[in-house]
Amino acid sequence: MTDLSWIDVGPVADIPRQGARTLQTRTDRIAIFRTLDDQVFALLDRCPHKQGPLAQGIVHGHFVTCPLHNMVFSLETGAAQGPDDGCAGKVECRVIDGIVHIGLTDLQAGLRHAG
Template identity: 65%
Template sequence: MNWIDIGHVEDIPVLGARLLKTRIGCIAVFRTAEAEVFAASNACPHKGGPLAEGIVHGQKVTCPLHNWVFDLNTGEAQGADEGRIATYPVRLENNRILIDGDAVEQRSAA
């Protein structure tokens, strides 16, 4: 994996997200209450809602437009909704957020 440093964990508010602009589109980087980080497509497959503006709860995010809930580990929609968002490998190292640059290059974020 080609790990790219994209910032300090404190750059993202607890239970919040920040956008990472890439040549393939915007990727939302989420932070949970447990100081875990996840990266996923910013666009909800339902109506294109901006997931970075959604509600982070546990290891899930709820779309701000129509309340679709996505598991940040798998990208799968939860409950009765069907759909999936792309997810990207991330890790924390010395409080720095690293994303797998190879995965970002190989997938479409939106």
């Protein structure tokens, strides 16, 4: 498994319920979602089908619907639901004392190990 750098991205309260905020890393745009039950999840902010911005989609339960063509993805796994195939990239996410942290690879974070 790849080592991750955990990045503080701010308070859970800054993400609207049933909404999302985005974060641009060195290599990817990440959508950070908050559900009605205050769970927080992160996915790459692009639908694998038409590259739609998932952060602009509709959050319902633990799912998000792509705004371009209604493809539904699990916020927990990134997997497409129903008859659709594909997966939106899942990004590791955790909440500690009300602060959201996402786990980035060194490439995403723009970090390099010496040696």
